[in-house]
Amino acid sequence: MSSSSEIRPPAEPGTDTSWLRAVAVDAALFDRSSSAERVADVLRRRITEGDLRPGTQLSEELLKEALQVSRNTLREAFRLLTHEGLLVHRMHRGVFVPDLTEDDLVDLYRLRRVLECDVVRSLADLPADRLEPLREDVAASEAAARAGDWVAVGTANMRFHRHLVGLAGSNRMDEITGRLLAELRLLFHVIATPQALHEPYIARNRSLLELLEAGRYGQAADELQQYMLDSEAALLAAFRARP
Numbered sequence: 491m492s493s494s495s496e497i498r499p500p501a502e503p504g505t506d507t508s509w510l511r512a513v514a515v516d517a518a519l520f521d522r523s524s525s526a527e528r529v530a531d532v533l534r535r536r537i538t539e540g541d542l543r544p545g546t547q548l549s550e551e552l553l554k555e556a557l558q559v560s561r562n563t564l565r566e567a568f569r570l571l572t573h574e575g576l577l578v579h580r581m582h583r584g585v586f587v588p589d590l591t592e593d594d595l596v597d598l599y600r601l602r603r604v605l606e607c608d609v610v611r612s613l614a615d616l617p618a619d620r621l622e623p624l625r626e627d628v629a630a631s632e633a634a635a636r637a638g639d640w641v642a643v644g645t646a647n648m649r650f651h652r653h654l655v656g657l658a659g660s661n662r663m664d665e666i667t668g669r670l671l672a673e674l675r676l677l678f679h680v681i682a683t684p685q686a687l688h689e690p691y692i693a694r695n696r697s698l699l700e701l702l703e704a705g706r707y708g709q710a711a712d713e714l715q716q717y718m719l720d721s722e723a724a725l726l727a728a729f730r731a732r733p
Contacts (some may be wrong), residue, residue, distance in 0.1 A: 510571050529565040538668070538681075544587050544679055549584075576672055592730075595725055603715060605655060648675065680728045
């Protein structure tokens with residue numbers, strides 16, 4: 491992320507439904523009788539991977555068709571995601587992906603630092619194969635950067651941080667991290683160009699991985715702490731530069 495990055499204008503609600511294609515692909519991966527929690531998982535994934543942008547209105551009719559679920563199931567999924575802060579219901583208007591605030595940013599980064607840095611600092615004698623998902627994420631990020639696919643770089647980065655927390659082996663931490671990263675992806679839209687947002691962190695993720703591979707967990711946690719502070723500062727600068 492860079493404090494000199496371009497600022498993205500607010501999305502026009504309801505003007506882009508290209509994300510529905512990704513939803514339809516996700517829908518093919520789960521049982522048609524799946525619960526609202528599974529539908530919520532699909533929509534949360536679309537937020538985390540950057541397809542559902544702040545300001546997007548979610549159409550019940552379009553989503554019912556794409557997901558092949560009932561209206562009641564869809565509304566329960568909306569309720570779950572609203573509780574998580576990933577959707578908002580606007581009276582007489584419908585359900586929208588929210589625009590988060592500067593206060594949300596500060597709060598989320600405070601939680602990230604506590605969660606991720608504590609996980610890394612507490613590691614000990616980690617088997618080499620436990621780091622394989624992180625190796626794959628770093629390689630995917632570097633390959634996407636070479637191809638100029640900066641949205642894919644962002645998605646690989648999200649997965650890297652989720653797998654980093656996954657090293658703790660805690661289902662509760664995994665669930666918290668999934669929700670946190672979805673909110674975080676909404677904040678990332680404040681910076682207009684994904685390249686400006688993600689490029690500086692490709693090498694830093696590689697460096698963190700190498701420290702973990704070397705068993706230098708304390709140093710990795712210190713590096714991650716500074717990484718988070720730099721990332722937060724860049725996003726705060728982008729928020730404050732908005733007209």
